[in-house]
Amino acid sequence: MMDTPICDFVQNYIQKQNLRLHMPGHKGVPVLGAEPWDITEIEGADSLFEASGIIRESEQNASVLFGCKTFYSTEGSSLCIRAMLYLALLNAKSQGRKPVVAAGRNAHKTFLSAAALLDFDILWLYGDPKDAYLSCRITPEQAEQAIRQAKEKVTALYITSPDYLGNMADIAGLSEVCRKYGVLLLVDNAHGAYLRFLPVSCHPMDLGADLCCDSAHKTLPVLTGGAYLHISDAHLAELEPLAKQAMLLFASTSPSYLILQSLDAANRYLAEAYAPKIEAFMPQVLQLKEQLGKQGFDCIGDELLKISIDAKAYGYTGNALKDLLAEKNVICEFSDPDFLVLMLTPEIGSKGVKTILDALSSVPRRQPIAQKPPRIPMPETVLSVRESVMRLQTCIPVKAAAGRIAAMQHVGCPPAISVVVCGERIDENVQNCLAYYGITECFVVK
Ligand SMILES: Cc1ncc(COP(=O)(O)O)c(C=O)c1O
Structure with missing residues (x-):
């Protein structure tokens, strides 16, 4: 032991x-x-x-x-x-x-x-x-x-x-x-x-x-x-x-x-109980993903214990789908305009798997939403991360930020991933992207 x-x-x-x-x-x-x-x-x-x-x-x-x-x-x-x-x-x-x-x-x-x-x-x-x-x-x-x-x-x-x-x-x-x-x-x-x-x-x-x-x-x-x-x-x-x-x-x-x-x-x-637990849980998750697929949910990604749904393909934003599940006391890890992410572990058991299926099955499929996210920005680097963070900074509306240099991070957790990194020049594409993800203010170098 x-x-x-x-x-x-x-x-x-x-x-x-x-x-x-x-x-x-x-x-x-x-x-x-x-x-x-x-x-x-x-x-x-x-x-x-x-x-x-x-x-x-x-x-x-x-x-x-x-x-x-x-x-x-x-x-x-x-x-x-x-x-x-x-x-x-x-x-x-x-x-x-x-x-x-x-x-x-x-x-x-x-x-x-x-x-x-x-x-x-x-x-x-x-x-x-x-x-x-x-x-x-x-x-x-x-x-x-x-x-x-x-x-x-x-x-x-x-x-x-x-x-x-x-x-x-x-x-x-x-x-x-x-x-x-x-x-x-x-x-x-x-x-x-x-x-x-x-x-x-x-x-x-x-x-x-x-x-x-x-x-x-x-x-x-x-x-x-x-x-x-x-x-x-x-x-x-x-x-x-x-x-x-x-x-x-x-x-x-x-x-x-x-x-x-x-x-x-x-x-x-982990030494004594986990391996058989996850081995028994694997087929349940795979089956769940298959059943969701049959109902029209597009589950993306190749990681076993995540269910990431391309929500727009099912006719909803990820955020709307998250809210619908929350009404059924199913609380998801992450959502944005495009995706809904559920994190599973063997701890939820077969009862949890069934609850996910029931909750998602109760959501009627709609016409897919065609709107795609803006293209991923590749902004120009003006300052190093260090230099930009050490400069004086100010928080301004994203709308007014064109041409300014991004300073501190302005993304929350989750997902804590930035579309623009400190030290980079904010351009129109960055502005569109931030707006798309609901970010209205950003820190820029003064
Ligand atoms: C990809 C990734 N890396 C690192 C972290 C930081 O991990 P922790 O919360 O354990 O500090 C997170 C947290 O959300 C993450 O999603």
């Missing part, structure tokens, strides 16, 4: 009914209910960024489960993304190279906050212009061409896979290209922690990624904030000693022990 050293320690601590003259201020007295379990770095509790005791043991359990070196984050993939990029920069430095990161344009906004903090150069890679801006399917051929044609040697390739709509990149193919050119492959696998536990793993670390982050909380039964940073064996000697420092550079010094316990408990669950 896989042990759960962090959970055991806290349970033991609670049983002793100690007088808590340490942080947090609630002293274990329930207000919300979870307070007794919410401890800090007391004697024996170890310390996340200098782990040598129970946290280290628990991280070792996670490493066994993922088949590579794995570290915990209690601040989501966001923390791991910044750490991955910092590690990639150190890697470039060790080779006397300037940090240049080639990145799929659908990068989450944390990628941009990392660029603002670390000041690396970005070479944006655009996918198929017919794709939604949330998807950016970079093929190995495209990546190779970009790496070969780049003015400065590319340090790292940064890919988001699966993306918000459930498209998965050819990580094995991209990894081959990266190896050929000595480029690190960094994968934002925030949406794909579970991929490791499918009957045949398609987790990025098993397909050749060098560094990868997973938001455990997005697809596994883990509290919000729980995430993993993975390092491949190929770069272990060089990057492992720096990994905790890299995380600490951006992290809070008060990591949540509730989240650590959740990650710890998940190890046992």
Whole structure:
């Protein structure tokens, strides 16, 4: 049986009914209910960024489960993304190279906050212009061409896979290209922690990624904030000693022990219960997608546990479909004018699958909506992300922003992906795109 050293320690601590003259201020007295379990770095509790005791043991359990070196984050993939990029920069430095990161344009906004903090150069890679801006399917051929044609040697390739709509990149193919050119492959696998536990793993670390982050909380039964940073064996000697420092550079010094316990408990669950659960759940999801297809719903993407519906093809906007489902107490992950995204896990069981089918089946099909999203902008870069973020900025109506340079991000989460990136010139196409997604104000450089 896989042990759960962090959970055991806290349970033991609670049983002793100690007088808590340490942080947090609630002293274990329930207000919300979870307070007794919410401890800090007391004697024996170890310390996340200098782990040598129970946290280290628990991280070792996670490493066994993922088949590579794995570290915990209690601040989501966001923390791991910044750490991955910092590690990639150190890697470039060790080779006397300037940090240049080639990145799929659908990068989450944390990628941009990392660029603002670390000041690396970005070479944006655009996918198929017919794709939604949330998807950016970079093929190995495209990546190779970009790496070969780049003015400065590319340090790292940064890919988001699966993306918000459930498209998965050819990580094995991209990894081959990266190896050929000595480029690190960094994968934002925030949406794909579970991929490791499918009957045949398609987790990025098993397909050749060098560094990868997973938001455990997005697809596994883990509290919000729980995430993993993975390092491949190929770069272990060089990057492992720096990994905790890299995380600490951006992290809070008060990591949540509730989240650590959740990650710890998940190890046992993943080791003992999860694989058969997901194996039994897979055919139910596949059948659901098939049934939805028969009813006229166009389910896009190739990720198992996401149902992404091209809502307009069914005669609705994604937002309208979301509202109709909410009336039936079915709350979806994401919607926009075009798509509706549902995230499933085995936790919803066959009852949940039936509820989805019933709810969607009750929506009458209508004439498809022909309006397509505006073409994905490819704005001119005027300033680096860092330069633009450090300038004084002002918030103005999008309508009045033509010609101005975009400053801070103005996209909410989800999807936290920008159609225009800080430092880029806002043009008419950007304005149309922002208006289409309901964004009426934006920050620009003063
Ligand atoms: C693709 C992607 N990457 C990274 C993140 C950040 O993950 P977290 O919320 O775990 O910090 C998100 C969150 O929505 C995401 O969708």
